[in-house]
Amino acid sequence: MDSPAVSRYATLWLLVAQVMVALPVLEVLPIVVLPLLVLTLMWRALIWFGRGSWPSDLLRRLLVALSLVLIITSSGWQFSLELAVTFLVTGYALKMLEMKTRRDALVIAYIGFFVVGAGVIYSQSLMQALYQLLCLGVLVAAIHAMYSPTQSASASLSIKGSLRFTGLILLQALPLTLALFIFVPRLGPLWAVPWPEGEAKTGLSDTMQPGDVARLSQSYELAFRAQFTGSVPPASERYWRTLVLDQYDGERWWQSDLIRLLNQFPGEIDDERDWQGRLPVIDGWWQVQPGQYNYEVLLEPNGRQWLPVLGMAALSVPETTVLRTLRLEADKPVFERRLYQPAQQSVVAQTITMPSWLLALNKSLPDNGNAQSRILAQQLFAESGRDPVTMGRRVMDYFNQEPFYYTLSPPLMEQNEVDQFLFVHRKGFCEHYASSFVFMMRSVGIPARIVTGYLGGEFLPEEKVIRVLQRDAHAWAEIWVEGQGWIRFDPTAAVAPERIDLGIDHMIEQGGLLQGQIPLAYRLGQTGFFKSVRQGWERLEYRWQKTVVQYQxxxxxxxxxxxxxxxxxxxxxxxxxxxxxxxxxxxxxxxxxxHRPALNPHQKLWLRLERKLVARGFERQVGEGPKDFALRVNAENDALGAQLLSIVDLYIRSVYSGRVKVDKPLLDQLSKMIKQL
Amino acid sequence: MNSTLQNSLDALSGVIRGKDRELRLALCCMLARGHLLIEDLPGMGKTALALSLARLLGLEYQRIQFTSDLLPADILGVSIFDRASSEFQFKPGPVFSQLLLADEINRASPRTQSALLEAMEERQVTIEGQGRSLPEPFVVIATQNPLTQQGTFPLPESQMDRFLMCIPMGYPDTDSEKAILRGEAGRFLVSQLGQSVTPKQFLLMQQEVNNVHASDLLLDYVLRLLKATREEGYFAVGLSPRAGLALLQAARAWAYIDGRDYLIPEDIQAVFVPVATHRLTMQKQGISPGELLARINAMA
CATH class of the missing domain: 1.10.1220 (Arc Repressor Mutant)
Structure with missing residues (x-):
């Protein structure tokens, strides 16, 4: 049978649903597709208003072809997740132009559910989840509208009815949803769509040039959240170790990789075990003991492999490796929000003597350049009695006592950067201080390296959560002391101690940084009523992420x-x-x-009779009245039929006539007749 | 089985072969004080049926052949100036009869159609400001060619409602048709039919039909059927409460012919299709109203 037409009312719901459902995924669609989507939507709306006609068959085919060409060319001929989502959304829009029967409308509504699902891939925030719940509601209402009677008393009444029905049905679905959510096994996908490549988001990268961290401090994106059980580290100890950079070419710092090292130190590196593009752990390099802080980190997806930890990484947790540089690395790039609990250990001693090649690596500098700085370093080193730790403190003092400034917008330094910074401009961000610190250390033969990561973060006391934004990015230094291991020096602390204690926002507010533009929305959220609202929401959001999204x-x-x-x-x-x-x-x-209607004694007897007749091979058809039934039986089986006819006669007289007094004798008689059958 | 009526039906089936069900429905319709619409192609025995019914029930009978130039006055009557008495005298039209056969009603112009339909509903006509009531019983049997034929004015939906039932005649089966060809049945036999019920008896029967008991269960059944036509999306417009009353009355008459003074579900099922078909507008083509109604019947 042909499917009935779709009412205007249902179409309206579908149109609204379409706009709402498509909104969250619009940002991942290629720009060229957007006009197409708007066009189809407007066209459909025009038809709804009775001002447009349906596109012809040819035109529909052309539209499909056009959108295929647009989508495929804009994808760069590569199959990706975006491509799949674009196909889905475009199909969703185009299908509206041929929606005439209820069957089509149902298909559209179901595609809508898929688009909502696709939205989940891109964002799992609480806000998004609530919005998607709303979308689901509208879709359900649309389906409800398809099945409502065509002529409704008034539009507002039916909208109210649809909403009520939708709310009710969603509520009814809730227990099943919860049960399925909790118990259904999380299976891996049967097939996978390649993730967008090279789409690393804002965040620390494994190279550092002057200006990188400063640029990052303009980003208000969330980097990660950490929740503590037990004590929470004070602000001055919130150093989130993320990357260690030990190679330097006079301008840029980066993380060493094995190929380069093998070229650099031919024949010296013998330990290539477990080489997966990183340096392996060698047992017994350090000793650990139970640490002070117990916490877990919820890392936002960033497409990279580093995992921030407080202090130094000591032991690996599942699907991670602790590298020789005492940092934690994930086995795969983090493309989904990841929850991990760093080992509750802290490194107490780094006992082993370093291999000579590694010492050499951490002392290496370009042969030329920055002559003034080298002289200054030699001078300070002599003053500190050639002791590495004293030397470190001496350099910190130097930063502190000379007129150095902490700024987000340091002047451009091109050649001999370190010299320029130390003697000419004396204005810089954390990477300038860390970089010149390590330079001076290395120039007097002390092994030193740069550590990048995050410092600080906003503390939400109710949940014991620290929220770290990208703008909390920081760089500091480490020097190697024989017998003690790597020791942290943060030269920024010597210049701007408030940065460490009070955070980056404080620096900007106080004008401690020469450049600083904080968006109004962000600033509003830092004070008074808005702050408490924002923090309350962030607490909820964190719980949502931890308990629902991370329930894997x-x-x-x-x-x-x-x-x-x-x-x-x-x-x-x-x-x-x-x-x-x-x-x-x-x-x-x-x-x-x-919910079965209450049966009167007759009906009970009748059901008994029917069961008995089914056993004899006679089943009453749907909608067949008792008399017709008896006549049919009679036509096939005389003896049985005759009995049945008399029973039915008594039955219909007692049930329908309204004049026969229904009493026990009558019922008994009927029951007896049935028994005798 | 009511023996009088059964005899009438037997006599009828002598004239119109192989159409027992249609005959019984026609009788049932008249018993329920309803008007009957017979819809089929020419030559299927529509007129023969109407004629036979009139003879059997001994009703005063008039026939109008509807044409496109028929005027309302041709049906209702006119006042003519009588010279002898120097006053206007009313000459009643064919509508003043007990059984009116309106042949091919959809050939007349809407204006003429409505004149008749008004009379059907009110059971009286107003001519020159004077109301004149029609005789009792008053039954209209209208025949109608399917609308696809040329030169027809389809009856508006609201007018269709005035007819209690709409029955298609349908082709006779092979045996019956053979009997007709052999000359054993047919219209020529109508004149040989004897009267089996007097008009007075018939009026009494109509009153007795009203007393047929409908139990609460069956009222629920009727309600469910009505609801199904309104909700299932098969029809543009569902059945009205008036249609529900008509359905119940027709079912009562059906039960009365059966000799019962109470309704059973089969009565309702038997009359549902003829009562409902012409009141419903199909939303989609491709399935006959009867099939669809049978389906609803099974669902309810």
Whole structure:
């Protein structure tokens, strides 16, 4: 049978749903597709208003061809997630131009659900989730509208009705949703769409040039959040170690890689175990003991492999490696928000003597350049009695006592940067200080390197959460002391101690930085009423991320383990799913039982009669009245039919005539006749 | 089975072969004080049916052949100036009869159609400011060619509602058709039909039909059927409460013919299709109203 037409009312819901559902994914679509989407939407709206006609078959085909060409050319001939989503959304829009029957409308609504799902790939924030819930509501309302009677009393009444129905149905779906969410196994995808490549977001990279960190401090994006159980480190100890840069070419710092090292120190590096593009751990390089802080980190996706840890990374956790530079690295780039709990250990001693090549690496400088700085370093080194730690302090003092300034917009320094910084401009951001510090150390033969990471973060006391934004990025230095290991020096502390204690915002507010433009929205959120609202929301958001979004396979397994003890995980899941199914069947049964219309004694007898006749091979058809039924039986089987006819006669007289007194004798008679059948 | 009526039906089926169900529906319609619309191609026995019914029930019978130039006065009557008495005298039209056969009603212009339909609903006509009531019983049997034929004015939907039932005649089966060809059945037999019920008896029967008991269960059944036509999306407009009343009354008459003074579900099912078909507008082509109604019937 042909599907009925779609009412204007349902179409309106679908149009609204389409706009709402497509909004969150618009930003990932190629620009060229947008006019197409707007065009189709407006066209459909015109048809709705009765001012346009349906596109012809040819035109529809042309539109499809055009959008295919647009999508594929704009994708650079590469299959990617964006391409898939673009296809989905474009199809969603174009399908509206041929929506005439309810069947089409249903297809469109279901595609809508998929588009909502696609939106989840790009953002899992609480706000987005609430918005998507709204989208789901509108889609459900649209489906409801398709099935509502065509002539409604008034539009506002039916909108109210649709909304009520939708709310009710979503509420009814809630228990099942929760149960499925908690218990359904998280399976890997059967096929995967390649992730956008080279789409590393804002964040620290493994090279550092002057200006990099300063640029990062303009970004208000969230980098990660850390939640503590137990004590929380004071502001001066919130050094989030992320990357260690030990190669220097006079301008740029970067992380060493093995190929380069093998060329640099031929025949010296013998330990190539477990080489996966990084330096392996060698047992016994350091000693650990239980640490002071217990915390877990929820890292925003950034497409890179580093994982920030407080202090130095000591032990690896699943799917990570601790590198020789005492930093934690993920085995795969982080493309999804990742929750990890760094080992509760802290490094107490770095006992081993370094191999000579590694010492050499951390002392190496370009042969020429920055002559003045080298002389200054020699001078300071002599003054400090050729002791590395004293030398470090001496350089810090030098920064502190000479007129150095901490600024986000240092002047451009081209050649001999260190000299220019130390003797001419004396204005710089943390990377300038760290860089020149390490330069001076290395020039007097002390092994030193740069560490980049984050310093500080906003503390939300209720949840014991520290929120670290990209703008908290920082760079500092480490020097190697024989017998003690790597020791942290933060030259910025010598110039601007408030940066360490009070954070970057304080610096900008106080005018301590020469350049500083803070967006109004961000500034509003830092004071008074708005601050408490914002922090409240961020607390909620954090809980959402931790309990809902991060409820993945691992958490699910541990939760199930808590519930059911230690037996096999998969059997547990099967058991739970089975139990759920049984529960729902039971609920359904109970529902069906209680919602059955109350039967009068006649009807009970009749049902008994029907059962008996089914056993004899006669089943009453749907909608067949008792008399027709009896006549049909009679036509096939005389003896049985005759009996049945008399029963039916009594039955219909007692049920329908309204004149026969229904009493026990009559019922008994009927029951007796049925029994005798 | 009501024996009088059964005899009438037997006599009827002698004239019109192989159409027992249609005959019974026609009788049922008249018992329910309803007007009957017979819809089919020419030559299917529509006129024969109307004629036979009139003879059987001994009703005063008039026939109008509707044409496109028929005027309302041709149906209702006119006042003519009588010279002898020097006053106007009313000459009643064919509508003043107990059984009116309106043949090919959809060939007349809408104006003429509406004159008749008004009379049907009010059971009286107003001519020159004077109301004149029609005789009792008053039954209209209208025949109609399918609208696809040329030169027809389709009856408006609101007018269709005035007819209690709409019955298609349909082709006779092979045996019956053979009997007709052999000359064993047919219109020529109408004149040989005897009267089996007097008009007075018939009026009494119509009153007895009103007393047929409909139990609450069956009222619910009727309601569910009506609701199904309104909600399932098959029709542009569902059945009205008036249609529900008509359905119930027709079912009562059906039960009465069966000799019962109470309704059973089968009565309603039997009359549902003829009562509902002409009141519903299909939303989609491709399925006959009867099939669809049978489906609703099964669902409700």
């Amino acid at each position: 396979q691992e958490k699910q397994q541990s939760f199930m383990k808590e519930l059911f003890g230690t037996s096999s995980f998969y059997w547990q899941q099967i058991g739970v799913l089975g139990a759920l199914l049984a529960l729902f069947l039971m609920l359904f049964g109970v529902f069906a039982l209680f």
